[in-house]
Amino acid sequence: MTPAITHIWLYLADKPLVWLLLTLAVYAGARRIFVASRGFPLLNPLLVSVAVIAGVLLSTGTSYGTYFHGAKYVAFWLGPATIALAVPLVGQLNVLRTRLLPVTAALVAGSLTAIGSAYTIGWALGLGPEALVSILPKSITTPIAMGVSKEIGGSASLTAVFVVITGVLGAVIGAPILTALGIRDSAARGFALGTAAHGIGTARAFEEHETAGAFSGLAMGLNGVFTALALPFMIWVAGG
Amino acid sequence: MITALVILLTLQLTGTVLSRVTGLPVPGPVIGLVALFILLSVRSTIPANLSQTSQTLVDNLTLFFVPAGVGIVNHLKVLENNGGAIIVTLIASSALTITVTGMTFAGVSRLMNRL
Numbered sequence: 024m025t026p027a028i029t030h031i032w033l034y035l036a037d038k039p040l041v042w043l044l045l046t047l048a049v050y051a052g053a054r055r056i057f058v059a060s061r062g063f064p065l066l067n068p069l070l071v072s073v074a075v076i077a078g079v080l081l082s083t084g085t086s087y088g089t090y091f092h093g094a095k096y097v098a099f100w101l102g103p104a105t106i107a108l109a110v111p112l113v114g115q116l117n118v119l120r121t122r123l124l125p126v127t128a129a130l131v132a133g134s135l136t137a138i139g140s141a142y143t144i145g146w147a148l149g150l151g152p153e154a155l156v157s158i159l160p161k162s163i164t165t166p167i168a169m170g171v172s173k174e175i176g177g178s179a180s181l182t183a184v185f186v187v188i189t190g191v192l193g194a195v196i197g198a199p200i201l202t203a204l205g206i207r208d209s210a211a212r213g214f215a216l217g218t219a220a221h222g223i224g225t226a227r228a229f230e231e232h233e234t235a236g237a238f239s240g241l242a243m244g245l246n247g248v249f250t251a252l253a254l255p256f257m258i259w260v261a262g263g
Numbered sequence: 264m265i266t267a268l269v270i271l272l273t274l275q276l277t278g279t280v281l282s283r284v285t286g287l288p289v290p291g292p293v294i295g296l297v298a299l300f301i302l303l304s305v306r307s308t309i310p311a312n313l314s315q316t317s318q319t320l321v322d323n324l325t326l327f328f329v330p331a332g333v334g335i336v337n338h339l340k341v342l343e344n345n346g347g348a349i350i351v352t353l354i355a356s357s358a359l360t361i362t363v364t365g366m367t368f369a370g371v372s373r374l375m376n377r378l
Contacts, residue, residue: 046326046329046330047326049329050325050326050329054325068325069325069328069329069332072325072329072332073329073332073333073335076329076333077333077335077336080333080336081336087333087334087336087337090330090333091330094329094330094333095330097326097327097329097330098327098330098331100320100326100327101292101327101328101331102275102291102292102295103268103271103272103275103292103320104320104321104323104324104327105292105293105295105296106271106274106275106278106292106295106296106299107271107299107316107317107318107320107321108296108317108321108324109296109297109299109300109303109317110299110303110309110313110314110317110318110321111317111318111321112300113300113303113304113309114309116304122372124371124375125367125368125369125371125372125375126368128367128368128371129364129365129367129368129371132363132364132367133360133363133364133367136356136359136360136363136364137356137360140355140356140359140360141352141353141356144351144352144355144356145348145349145352145356148348148351148352149348150345150348150349150352151341151344151345153341154341154345154349158349158352158353161353161356162356162357162360164324165324165328165331165332166292166324166327166328167290167292167293169328169331170290170292170293171290171293173290174289174290178334178338179331179334180331180332180333180334180335180337180338181334181335181338181341183328183331183332183334183335184332184335184338184342185349185353187332188349188350188353189353189356189357192353192354192357193357193360193361196354196357196358196361197357197361200358200361200362200365201361201365204362204365204366206365206366206369208368208369208372210368210372211365211368211369211372212365214364214365214368215360215361215362215364215365215368216361218360218361218364219357219360219361219364220357220361222324222325242364247293248293248296248297251289251290251293252289252293255289
């Protein structure tokens with residue numbers, strides 16, 4: 024870089040503007056690519072945005088703290104957006120009433136399986152304490168998962184990465200597993216996808232059937248809230 | 264939009280205060296989510312501006328977790344050292360979760376139809 028450009032860069036790199044702009048611009052671009060690819064799972068906008076921005080930070084030698092000076096203006100809206108999830112959830116209240124029993128049973132069984140199997144398998148494979156705690160909320164929607172992770176002593180950013188990988192995996196392997204099990208009921212298929220793979224599973228369920236999508240969205244919301252309430256309690260009981 | 268943001272931020276503030284005061288291990292926004300869900304389910308309609316603003320926020324949910332996701336740059340070592348174990352754990356746990364959830368939902372539905 025010429026001295027003048029270096030000078031401007033050093034000035035800008037220290038201000039929020041560049042990092043806020045980078046976050047918004049990369050996300051907008053990643054979303055376009057995802058839509059253009061008709062929802063190809065590996066082009067998930069979060070996965071692409073994080074990869075591109077992390078690449079920029081690493082190649083320019085920028086610390087995460089400096090980046091967060093700008094990115095915090097985006098990160099703040101996670102809280103209000105989590106609360107806003109109540110609105111689409113209430114919209115499905117009538118559907119929920121007709122299938123209350125299967126919904127409740129599948130929610131409890133699925134949520135505990137997600138947490139318990141992640142702990143058992145991760146522990147058996149020798150994951151360290153930080154990774155093991157951070158992997159427990161992997162099946163729920165990111166804003167809730169990150170809050171829960173912090174609450175139980177995990178790393179929110181590590182959890183965010185686990186959540187996205189889980190979503191992509193669930194969207195890819197979910198439908199073939201359900202078909203192999205002979206489960207044809209759209210409500211059951213959608214509920215399983217949403218419980219295991221949150222929003223990414225829900226997007227996949229909507230491609231399959233509208234009822235599957237609605238039940239998947241419901242499962243995502245319910246599992247998010249159920250895990251947020253149950254997981255810290257389980258850790259507390261376990262004496263963590 | 265501003266009225267809707269006042270409602271959402273008030274719920275977040277209430278949730279955060281409740282979380283702190285009671286020592287409940289649940290994040291403030293999750294308490295806010297449950298509170299809004301209860302408030303809206305006892306009302307017959309959802310206010311249009313709240314519905315619109317919420318839709319915009321939920322549609323762009325992915326954007327709001329980009330900053331936290333980028334935090335991965337501080338954890339590259341964990342992924343380097345545990346990459347294989349992490350992927351195997353995520354695949355096996357996801358397959359189990361999908362199987363148990365789908366079979367429970369379908370099984371209980373079948374039982375109810377028989378009764």
